Amino acid sequence: MTQIVWLASFPKSGNTWVRALLANYLSGRDTPVDINSLPNFVYGDMRAEYYERLSGRKVQDLSWAEINRLRPRVHQFLAGARDGLVFVKTHNRLSSIDGIPTITPHVTFGAVYVVRNPLDMVISFARHYGLPLDRAAQAICFKGLEIPPKSGHILQTLSDWSTHVGGWLRAPGLYHKVVRYEDLSADPVAAFAEIIDFLRLQRNRKRLKMAVRFSSFTELARQERTTGFIERSRSAERFFAQGRTGVWRGVLSERDVRLITDHHGEMMQELGYLAPDGRIAV
Numbered sequence: 001m002t003q004i005v006w007l008a009s010f011p012k013s014g015n016t017w018v019r020a021l022l023a024n025y026l027s028g029r030d031t032p033v034d035i036n037s038l039p040n041f042v043y044g045d046m047r048a049e050y051y052e053r054l055s056g057r058k059v060q061d062l063s064w065a066e067i068n069r070l071r072p073r074v075h076q077f078l079a080g081a082r083d084g085l086v087f088v089k090t091h092n093r094l095s096s097i098d099g100i101p102t103i104t105p106h107v108t109f110g111a112v113y114v115v116r117n118p119l120d121m122v123i124s125f126a127r128h129y130g131l132p133l134d135r136a137a138q139a140i141c142f143k144g145l146e147i148p149p150k151s152g153h154i155l156q157t158l159s160d161w162s163t164h165v166g167g168w169l170r171a172p173g174l175y176h177k178v179v180r181y182e183d184l185s186a187d188p189v190a191a192f193a194e195i196i197d198f199l200r201l202q203r204n205r206k207r208l209k210m211a212v213r214f215s216s217f218t219e220l221a222r223q224e225r226t227t228g229f230i231e232r233s234r235s236a237e238r239f240f241a242q243g244r245t246g247v248w249r250g251v252l253s254e255r256d257v258r259l260i261t262d263h264h265g266e267m268m269q270e271l272g273y274l275a276p277d278g279r280i281a282v
Helices: 015-027 035-041 048-055 064-079 118-129 133-139 161-169 181-186 188-198 205-214 217-227 254-270
Strands: 004-009 042-044 086-090 108-115 176-180
Touching: 004 015, 004 064, 015 035, 015 042, 015 086, 015 108, 015 181, 015 188, 015 205, 015 217, 035 042, 035 217, 048 064, 064 086, 108 161, 108 181, 108 188, 118 133, 118 254, 133 254, 161 176, 161 254, 176 181, 176 188, 181 188, 188 205
Parallel strands: 004 086, 004 108, 042 086, 108 176
Antiparallel strands: none
């Protein structure tokens, strides 16, 4: 039976980079995969079309309760979309809504959870959603945080950053791999090789290095400049804006840094972003 690998993350943590790496590795092509074809390699659990197909109704005519009850059927449908592992992107927190889990266990192989220093992530988050930095910092500390439904997408439930991360990392019985954006940035070949091993795929060194080259920030940004990117929000001039680590030092105010580290300090320590003495380590 085919099963789902969830590519999970809080928004703007590097999910698209991992999707590009997997698409380029699995395609085995000698040219980069078109970034606008990524949805063909990795499905999105927020896409309304799946709910419309299984219900026979437009998503705007479905109540939230009806959408939620359809969730297990949508996951079963996606799991049968192709032979082998099926990759599905999600920004949802791992939880249950009215007794229905946000991922369906019996069609799940495991999860690759991509995490990023929230001090850097919040800058990309602000740009993507068109928010001032202080509002974005407050948003990622808000336990009721959601991504509202929009054209083609259903509502996505996030919660605050620490709750989101902890829900995926501590899910009982979930086979999972945590991938830090910073490790992927420092040594993409080694970090991506660990993902390939986690997925129990055959490791091909040549294809691995080519996938890394074809998924570099330079290449992804070049494609966006040339053809645009369908996932760029209307609020952002570019989707692939910087991609570097540690940029928060020259951007965030002391107040925003304090808000984020006070609220998320425990989880930041667990992930190596904050030293026990409170010093920011990344």
